[in-house]
Amino acid sequence: MNINRYPSFGILLVDDEPSFLRSLSIALERGAGFNHIYRCEDSREAMSIIEKEPIGLVLLDLTMPHLSGENLLQQIVQEYPEVGVIIVSGLNQLETAVQCIRLGAYDYFVKTTEEDRLIKGIRRAVHMQEMRQENQEMRKRFLSDTLERPEVFANIITQNKGMRSVFQYLESVSNSSQPVLISGESGVGKEQITQAIHTLSNRSGELVSVNVAGLDDNVFADTLFGHHKGAFTGADRARSGMIEQAINGTLFLDEIGDLSLTSQVKLLRLLQEGEYYPLGSDRPKRMRSRVIVATHQNLEEKLKKGEFRKDLYYRLRIHQIEIPALRQRKDDIPLLLEYFLAEAAAEMGKNKPTIPKELITLLANYTFPGNVRELKALAYDAMSQHQSKVLSMEIFRRVIDPNKQTIIGDTDNATLFKSDQPLPTLQEVGDLLIEEAMNRAKGNQSLASRLLGISQPALSKRLKKKLIEPL
Known part of the structure; x- marks a missing residue:
């Protein structure tokens, strides 16, 4: 063994x-x-x-x-x-x-x-x-901008520099026994990153995953630690916990931000002592697996509200990875769309269609609240209804309504205009919006008009008027 x-x-x-x-x-x-x-x-x-x-x-x-x-x-x-x-x-x-x-x-x-x-x-x-x-290791990889094992990340479709930096960091900490905290919005691919860490670590054991969201304290303890026969009513036989199943491997706890305070104490003790007691046992067992946790929640905000323990947070974030949202890596959208369409076409027995250039521009101006998972769903839906050589944009247009999108970011303390500066005129603001919309649409008036919520003839009229206005 x-x-x-x-x-x-x-x-x-x-x-x-x-x-x-x-x-x-x-x-x-x-x-x-x-x-x-x-x-x-x-x-x-x-x-x-x-x-x-x-x-x-x-x-x-x-x-x-x-x-x-x-x-x-x-x-x-x-x-x-x-x-x-x-x-x-x-x-x-x-x-x-x-x-x-x-x-x-x-x-x-x-x-x-x-x-x-x-x-x-x-x-x-x-x-x-x-x-x-x-x-x-980090210094060596970042200075040389290299990956020693690029094959480990082959299933993560990306050409984004931020994601490459994540891969280099993962290689640097792969041999560590310390926990890893993976944060990022839902749908960014935290499970794939976890698999990559497990593969890089060369551990002989398995990757065992547990979604801890919704587990009460007793179920959490039983799931992780297991129990002896007769430990509680209904325990008619002994059962090994996930920690034992992950021996010499990796234990992945997903949605760690939903863990109750009582269960957080149990997890903290496990990480600090490296030992645990199966329910009904007075003999400790040693944990021989690496722990990876993931969350889509902002743990620092939960700290401020008293919903997450500080000692556990700092114990978990020894190695921390923030996976960028899809809207922060728009250069990956064409690659991912091609990949998902080819995957869907193969599953459905269809030929992969040609992607209209306008579609890439449309997707680049969408915030993708569901991230990569949402793009995959859109691609599969479009492929299921596809009939011609060129992919129809109607499925995407129905979902991506520019007028209904919300602005992503912290707007509580932000202001569009400085209080010590005069306000621009409506004409000036309108010109700036049109210029930005045309930039985002890469000169496509049809898409720019949709971004602005006006008709294409109205936009064309404004553009012509701007051209003939005297300086």
Whole structure:
């Protein structure tokens, strides 16, 4: 069975006591799920292990024969500055601890330290190393403007630069174990982004999806954690939860903005501790899956209203992705329309029609409140009624009524005119509207007149009048 190694980099334990190496290895796997571990009993071999293996963190004893931990620390800092070092020593001396920190150690713990405190300290170091590696990956990808695995995004139809930046970010954080928060309006493709993250992570387990909207607290806990037989009335047999089904894989929680405050506490505890209790059990299980959450809601607004916990929000947004709405990536509209029409034609056994140029201009001036999902529905509807070689625009015109569209954006605090400036005349405003409509319609008077809500002859008359007016 293929088991994912966590973290993505190795943790090297260096100590001359085999029994301590064994006990620390067990504690790391049991307490934090760390299973990417290397052991070294001879400090003289540590540097060769770092050279050959993908070591990102070293847990180092100080008092060892042959090569002391302090000397080894200096070598690691000098030759491998990107590798973090934590001192785990039997020496409980403040002066020694301060000296090690000055030499470049990330932290210092005494072997008699409580196990929970030691594990939390190592978790912090692992997280810092993950963030450092992700920053390096992001810098490399954005500077070179490249994708290492473009095939992963083949099913996401786009040529938009904003979406390409999203893909580069996803590649940068793919090896992280931290949660990912995907936000964006309904219909932008959050499920496809989730699938891409799961594929990029190379996890051996499955992608398990749960829509948490409408789940009450008990159902939420049972869905995620599962239960033992007899845990509650009707529990006549044990059932594994979604977390267990997603072992070594990815757990996707959709519509996280609808989660109740009580369930938010349970999710926060799961993310912080990495452990959960199936209903009716007093023995914890360790979560071995990555968590991805998605929402179409504005979580910051829900924070202000007290409907979403701050601690959970900041825990989830360690990696955050905002998927742009379709109206923000209008250059994708022709590609998507071609794709959906071809897909619909194949399903219906029809020939794909020619797309009128005017249709692309019409769609570019539509706000698409339903985003990509709405465009797909329009394309399928048009294809189902299509009969000639050229695609009819009537289906689209019936839905896309420029006079009924709402302005998207924050208009509460916005104003069209500055209070300290004189108002333009009606003639000036009318001329500006006509000019903008003609620009959006790319010179098509028929479409421009529809955008303005006037007849084409009326628009033509205004344009002619503007041309003959004296300067």
